[in-house]
Amino acid sequence: MKVITITDNRKLVAKLVLFSTLMFGFGYALVPFYSVFCALTGQNQIGLTDLPTNTQVDSGRTVNIEFDANVHDMPWQFHPLQSQVAVHPGEVTQILYEVVNTRNVPVTGQAIPSYGPKRVAEYFKKLECFCFERQTLAAGERRRMPVVFVVDPALPKDIGTITLSYTFFEVEGIHAASPSSGQGGA
Amino acid sequence: MEATVPGHADTHAHGHHGHPPSGLMRWVTTTNHKDIGTMYLWFSFAMFLVGGMMALTIRSELFQPGLQILEPERFNQMTTLHGLIMVFGAIMPAFVGFANWMIPMQIGAADMAFGRMNNWSFWLLPPAATLLVTSLFVPGGAAAAGWTLYAPLSVQQGMGMDMTIFAVHILGMSSIMGSINIITTILNLRAPGMNLMKMPLFVWTWLITAFLIIAVMPVLAGAVTMILTDRHFGTSFFNAAGGGDPVLFQHVFWFFGHPEVYIVVIPGFGVVSQVVSAFSRKPLFGYASMVYATASIAVLSFFVWAHHMYTVGMPVGGQLYFMYATMLIAIPTGVKVFNWIATMWRGSLSFETPMLFSLGFIFLFTMGGFSGLVLAMAPVDVQMQDTYYVVAHFHYTMVAGALFSAFSATYYWLPKWTGHMYNEKLGKVHFWLSLIFFNMTFFVQHFLGLAGMPRRIPDYALQFTEFNQISTIGAFGFGLSQLLFLYNIITCIKGGPKAPAKPWDGAEGLEWDLPSPAPYHSWETQPTVK
Numbered sequence: 001m002k003v004i005t006i007t008d009n010r011k012l013v014a015k016l017v018l019f020s021t022l023m024f025g026f027g028y029a030l031v032p033f034y035s036v037f038c039a040l041t042g043q044n045q046i047g048l049t050d051l052p053t054n055t056q057v058d059s060g061r062t063v064n065i066e067f068d069a070n071v072h073d074m075p076w077q078f079h080p081l082q083s084q085v086a087v088h089p090g091e092v093t094q095i096l097y098e099v100v101n102t103r104n105v106p107v108t109g110q111a112i113p114s115y116g117p118k119r120v121a122e123y124f125k126k127l128e129c130f131c132f133e134r135q136t137l138a139a140g141e142r143r144r145m146p147v148v149f150v151v152d153p154a155l156p157k158d159i160g161t162i163t164l165s166y167t168f169f170e171v172e173g174i175h176a177a178s179p180s181s182g183q184g185g186a
Numbered sequence: 187m188e189a190t191v192p193g194h195a196d197t198h199a200h201g202h203h204g205h206p207p208s209g210l211m212r213w214v215t216t217t218n219h220k221d222i223g224t225m226y227l228w229f230s231f232a233m234f235l236v237g238g239m240m241a242l243t244i245r246s247e248l249f250q251p252g253l254q255i256l257e258p259e260r261f262n263q264m265t266t267l268h269g270l271i272m273v274f275g276a277i278m279p280a281f282v283g284f285a286n287w288m289i290p291m292q293i294g295a296a297d298m299a300f301g302r303m304n305n306w307s308f309w310l311l312p313p314a315a316t317l318l319v320t321s322l323f324v325p326g327g328a329a330a331a332g333w334t335l336y337a338p339l340s341v342q343q344g345m346g347m348d349m350t351i352f353a354v355h356i357l358g359m360s361s362i363m364g365s366i367n368i369i370t371t372i373l374n375l376r377a378p379g380m381n382l383m384k385m386p387l388f389v390w391t392w393l394i395t396a397f398l399i400i401a402v403m404p405v406l407a408g409a410v411t412m413i414l415t416d417r418h419f420g421t422s423f424f425n426a427a428g429g430g431d432p433v434l435f436q437h438v439f440w441f442f443g444h445p446e447v448y449i450v451v452i453p454g455f456g457v458v459s460q461v462v463s464a465f466s467r468k469p470l471f472g473y474a475s476m477v478y479a480t481a482s483i484a485v486l487s488f489f490v491w492a493h494h495m496y497t498v499g500m501p502v503g504g505q506l507y508f509m510y511a512t513m514l515i516a517i518p519t520g521v522k523v524f525n526w527i528a529t530m531w532r533g534s535l536s537f538e539t540p541m542l543f544s545l546g547f548i549f550l551f552t553m554g555g556f557s558g559l560v561l562a563m564a565p566v567d568v569q570m571q572d573t574y575y576v577v578a579h580f581h582y583t584m585v586a587g588a589l590f591s592a593f594s595a596t597y598y599w600l601p602k603w604t605g606h607m608y609n610e611k612l613g614k615v616h617f618w619l620s621l622i623f624f625n626m627t628f629f630v631q632h633f634l635g636l637a638g639m640p641r642r643i644p645d646y647a648l649q650f651t652e653f654n655q656i657s658t659i660g661a662f663g664f665g666l667s668q669l670l671f672l673y674n675i676i677t678c679i680k681g682g683p684k685a686p687a688k689p690w691d692g693a694e695g696l697e698w699d700l701p702s703p704a705p706y707h708s709w710e711t712q713p714t715v716k
Contacts, residue, residue: 012370012373013299016369019400020366023404026404026408027405027407027412030434030441034431
């Protein structure tokens, strides 16, 4: 057996002390390492990386959505900003309509949606729509209004195109010719 | 042969070969591993009582809802100091005490490799303990940020925090010096023929623990130094106002903190392995797998730290990684538990006090391990974080784990140290009372935690009252039971039936070749191991 001397002990201690000192430095090295690691990987941007993913999208299927806009006896210009989009069932989609009040008085209207073919109504889920409430436009106002929707993946296979049509009706019986100061905007 | 024993030359140089100087100076100047081991053990017992008094103060406050005896600030100081004192003042020094006493005797060395450094390692402890305890009386009181000293609380508190930081520095220095000494002793001073894979498990577990200590205590020292410079020297490591990040402190702290909890318990694994084997009268089942399992636990402990931090803000990927890595630790731990059970299988078992405490360890530590697995699951932990479920979990591992194995070690080696047998009946009473009151204190805390009672709060909602009262009564019972232990040790030192060299017929190891009590200088001629 190798004879161990006091020098061997001291050599070992020197190594162990060096190791401890390096570990003290390592504690400090964690500080820049932490910022570099977070910057490179985005690990501390927890709000971004934790965004939920939609697992319900049926990407094997594409449905065409056509947008239509009508006004019923109203002084408004009303049209979709895109005439159609192609979506996968289950996908959350947002589109925009634009409406302009061409009168010099405020006008209130209510949009009524309808679908073609008619039976898709139960598969077409609107999450956000300007048709959920009345819209009041000031004189000459131009407004862009979103529709957020999902097409239910249970949509019958034979349907490849859906038409979403809105018609604006004027509410409160106020006709353009008789601006009423007492009943404003509601 | 003489040249292989530096400790031998040392004792000649200091001129007290066989005759230690008497009186107080013997203890101040001693370089003898047995004297230093004894001082470590008494120091840790004193700290155990101090930390225990703090625990009882906490439990008294929690006996009823509402505030009775403590201001909330004092309550937080109590939980903070209780944790720091129990971990750094009681458990760690206790195992360093066992290491000092037993490692030279178990590997056939005359003494520790560096006697003078050993003396320093010990005598650093009392000033550190004094700093911690007296910080209660300075303006603003002691540190109240929890034993984890989380920023930004620790960056803001009064001078009690400075005293705590200084105490942590000193304690860290002490345990690093102690560990360097232990590693050198184990690697260089083993008797001829005792190769690494013949070492007793207690020596093996301490070798691994010592490496853990020198790897992570410096990191803790760095972390508290950063707090200190943030407080007084204008740096902004953790101060968000200066561009720092408080979450960084948690990462640095738990990089130390998780290995630390294994530092606390791994030497206990060694004790239990030896005691179970001795009282089963069978060699330890799977010796090599025990060594490798312990080493794997130690290595894995460096890669799981952020499981303490699931709720501070971590991406799902990070949570998944730390969750799976943490669960991985259950495998080597399971290997150890199965090996202990296999060691007992068809053994000729007898149930003296050391064995009882080791069995208590195996049973309760495993329960603590299982509640740890529950907490390891990120989605579950979000509910449990900082509730009493966590408190129950880590007391099952720290008290029923580390402390029970320390009791086991004390009873196992007490005849060797004192030359007398302790009172076996009293020892068994101590065990059963400890077991019952421990569970009474901490088992109900699982229910409190599951029901949502947060930790570190001096008040609680009315529906938690019954379980808290049970827990408080249990805590007082547990605390009082420890006085039996003290009484048993003192009477054993003073007298009692003469202990033979090997009081346990199933025990193995070089220490039992020495007479009881072990002579002041042992193994001046190294034994040869075949």
